[in-house]
Amino acid sequence: MTHALALDIPAGVPWIDFTREFDAPVEAVFNAHRDPELVRQWLGPRGYEMQIQRWDFTSGGGYHYTHHDGDNVYGFRGTFHTVRDNDIAIQTFEFEGAPDEVAIEFMRFVDLGDGRCRLEGRSVGRTVEGRDMMVASGMEKGMAEGYDRLEEIVAQAAVTPSSAPALG
């Protein structure tokens, strides 16, 4: 089952709220944010190659990555203000094509029980106009495809152990 990304973009304020549920344990979804080899497989829209120059998903750490679409290269970088395992990530976000338009992102990993979880996020920009430009740039498609890919990764991981024959 696929859960759709839900976006809320209220008028007159510089933030975007989003939620996305996963049929996967909170630990698996958190780990897919922490491990750069997994991040590389899901973050961003389909059809792009992602290269990660830095991914230090810890409080005080930071990241730098590029998306490659043929000859087009899109760079992104930020700092991780707070990372708490299976709970919270607070980070900055900058698209290098719009320098100094830095957003702050709040993500909460919520355990729903029964091996399910929900990601709750808020991205706050510097201005309402900057947020609106980000929305107009096709952010929703990129996020939705990214989380669909994340779901595929954690679903695979969930299947692997139980597909082995039971022992003992």
Next chain:
Amino acid sequence: MTHALALDIPAGVPWIDFTREFDAPVEAVFNAHRDPELVRQWLGPRGYEMQIQRWDFTSGGGYHYTHHDGDNVYGFRGTFHTVRDNDIAIQTFEFEGAPDEVAIEFMRFVDLGDGRCRLEGRSVGRTVEGRDMMVASGMEKGMAEGYDRLEEIVAQAAVTPSSAPALG
């Protein structure tokens, strides 16, 4: 001459804008933000002792400091997303008494010529309510006194060279 801090706190959005002019070169005001020994002498309201556990004023760096008022200790921490000499600082800001209510701060150091400059800032919180609580907590007094102290420091630095007798 003292220049007053000017605050703009528009209704319904989560940010605070401020400006403060200084009769000092932009390099001196920037350096008073960069050098932890100087920061310790001005950041925050008068009458508090400041202890700096970390101050790495570079892109990707971070900070942690405490204000001491008798037995009361107030901790603050954040990351520096971007620091460009005599130009820009973009940083996160968290009061440890309100965990996870992280703001992002944009500061521009503007050279006005004639050895004068202006600091232009915007602090964007996660919510309008959180911003309003920060305003209600006496933020303006702390900022105004801090910048008055900064002005005293850069005025002293400006006087020192010319107070030496001219040679040659």
